[in-house]
Amino acid sequence: MxxxxxxxxxxxxxxxxxxxxxxxxxxxxxxxxxxxxxxxxxxxxxxxxxxxxxxxxxxxxxxxxxxxxxxxxxxxxxxxxxxxxxxxxxxxxxxxxxxxxxxxxxxxxxxxxxxxxxxxxxxxxxxxxxxxxxxxxxxxxxxxxxxxxxxxxxxxxxxxxxxxxxxxxxxxxxxxxxxxxxxxxxxxxxxxxxxETSFLVSAPVLEPATQGWRGSLTRLGFRMDPSAEELSEREDIRTVSQHWPGPRKIAVVNRKGGANKTPTVVNLCAVFARYGGGPVLAWDNNESQGTLGWRTEQGPHNASVLDLVDSSTRLLSPEANSADLAHFVHHQTADKFDVLRSDENEEGDHEVTAEEVDIVHRVATKYYRMIVMDSGNTARSANWRRMIHHTDQLVVPVTAMEDRAEAARLTLQTLESRGGHDAELARNAVVIVSESTDARRGMTGDALKRAKAEAQRIADGFAPLVRAVVRIPYDPALVNGPIRYEALQPATQRAWLAAAAAVAKGF
Structure with missing residues (x-):
């Protein structure tokens, strides 16, 4: 053919x-x-x-x-x-x-x-x-x-x-x-x-290679075309660097805790912000207290989503400007995106309502092009369901463990059963399969091979169910503490770039 x-x-x-x-x-x-x-x-x-x-x-x-x-x-x-x-x-x-x-x-x-x-x-x-x-x-x-x-x-x-x-x-x-x-x-x-006549050249000039031995020869004065791998990376960068008409909202969901939701939010935001798709906001939409604030850099205040809700009238007024948001969000100085933390009061007696999600959504879409929403583990909660209502692209993270994979499947099944917009999000979802955070601890030889094989098995299982599946290799920089994109290994950075490009293709 x-x-x-x-x-x-x-x-x-x-x-x-x-x-x-x-x-x-x-x-x-x-x-x-x-x-x-x-x-x-x-x-x-x-x-x-x-x-x-x-x-x-x-x-x-x-x-x-x-x-x-x-x-x-x-x-x-x-x-x-x-x-x-x-x-x-x-x-x-x-x-x-x-x-x-x-x-x-x-x-x-x-x-x-x-x-x-x-x-x-x-x-x-x-x-x-x-x-x-x-x-x-x-x-x-x-x-x-x-x-x-x-x-x-x-x-x-x-x-x-x-x-x-x-x-x-x-x-x-x-x-x-x-x-x-x-x-x-x-x-x-x-x-x-x-x-019907134009003297302009329609296609951009292909820049010479910058990576590998081709890049080395280019720097020595021998102009070399980029490899297929470098061309693929350039295409992913171009994809995530787009400025779409209107804000885009991504929901990162899995009904099981420990499925890598928060690291997924952080790394997607870092990629979109670093390559010019910003301004980008990471929003912790947990019902009460989430962990996004623990894995990111804290600003010079302790403000959370509830503080932003209380000040929403002023922030939505014509007199407000983007600099006013610095009172409520925590800027990531290296990765160039902002974090809106969940409520962290010690009593933990407040659950975010659907109406509060709508208020935050109005403020966020006024000031940000890209909004990536972290979530809790309860698909029945009011704030979770309202978040899905505002979502343009669904991302389902899962570690290479069968209970996390099963929870991811059930999350997609729940959305599909609701029909309409929810079902369309499930069909168009991107599943990100990360090797278990403890897959490499004390593992050698056959054990490591089995861990990688399990990640591939889960990825293959989701492939016919969703729009795209991306695998992320194990990286010790993702295990504990604040996440910094520059601290990741090159192969991990490349994988997250591919994951962000897969997400962007759904807009």
Whole structure:
């Protein structure tokens, strides 16, 4: 089955240009690469395609390429496995001539060839001794860029070649008939509309690699394209850096305590705030006393959600400004988001009501683009249900332990059974599976393998039930004390970036 153009990213912008003077170039995101010489027009096409296949192999995915040669222009889809698919091809209109020229093998339209032996160069770690296209141009079959077949209805009135003669009585050959018919029926070219013309480059220039050995070579002066892993990371960063129209609200829920809800809230907020999706608020929406304040940095006061509720009239007035919130929220100086703590009075005699959730929601959405809500363990409580009413995206954290996983499943089941908005949140949920916080303590060898296998088993179990599942590796920086994003291991940071991107794709 072929690939549709909409299934293939248009980034980077790639063009393959073959000129009638015997030269050709491939332009990738604005960077030109000279195509090796060829004896014929088809040789130049093949050599250009070989460079594009090499680009697809580097990106490890199909790419779209705009093609242009003396005979026409169109679009191809080029796969890393050397498969070439023709999306479109439009022959160039023939210019008016007083007499049809004699047809030679060089001027005749090329036949549609099933396969052409060409191969693409493998990605190379350094510019020294690169393999040439000519050295590898005989190993792979691929479809060339053919002109589109002639529509039979267009030439329905054109007689057979054997019946056509020129004005001077000479017989026109089979190869000359289509060209003569086109020349006779072609209309003069008209001036192009200024509204349909632009000199701006639509695609951004692909920045060189900054990571791994490719990044090292770039810093030494050898410009290298980024790896597939670096491109994936860049795409996740772009996804979480969006500014959506209107605030977005995320609820982090699991009916079981110890399921990693609070670390999930902290790390999602850190990713969104660090990459420009802010201002971001972490809101502890526990019924009484939650733990979000224990795992984050405290500001120069002891204010909680109840203090904000008491001052909501002033905060919602036209005279209020964002700086007034500093009296109620606790700013995270390194991770750049704010925390609204739950009530921490010693008596613990106040349970947040649905009406108070509405008040906090009005204040929060006035001042923040992104609101990530921590929650308690009671799906029946008024504040929990009201939180769900305001939620745009549901996140269900779970550690690699069967009771936490079962509680997560029951949480989703409860929401699905309620129907409507709640059921839609459950179907579109993102499940984040973290390796148990004590999975690595005293574990070696087979025990560690079993712990990782359990995390994978739980992730696989949730995959058909929700929109996305992301795994987070064990990290000692998440076990105790305040959580700092910079204290996490690089693999853990990358996993949380992927988790935040999965969440953002649901907005």
């Amino acid at each position: 072929g690939t549709t153009p909409t299934e293939v990213l248009a980034f980077p912008n790639i063009k393959a240009i073959v000129r009638d003077n015997g030269t050709a170039e491939v332009v990738v995101a604005g960077n030109s690469r000279v195509v090796p010489d060829g004896d014929t027009l088809q040789d130049l096409r093949n050599n250009a395609l070989a460079l594009v296949v090499g680009e697809a192999k580097t990106l490890q995915r199909p790419v779209r390429v705009q093609i242009e040669d003396p005979e026409g222009h169109g679009e191809l889809i080029v796969h890393p496995d050397n498969k070439i698919e023709s999306v479109s091809y439009e022959p160039r209109p023939a210019r008016r001539r007083t007499q049809a020229p004699a047809t030679t093998p060089e001027t005749a339209a090329p036949a549609v060839i099933e396969t052409v032996p060409v191969t693409s160069p493998e990605p190379i770690p350094a510019p020294a001794q690169p393999a040439t296209v000519e050295q590898t141009a005989a190993a792979v079959d691929r479809q060339p860029w053919p002109p589109t077949p002639v529509d039979p209805e267009v030439n329905a009135d054109v007689p057979a070649a054997s019946e056509v003669t020129s004005s001077n009585g000479q017989r026109i050959t089979d190869a000359e008939v289509p060209q003569a018919a086109v020349a006779a029926s072609e209309e003069p070219l008209t001036r192009r509309s200024l509204k």
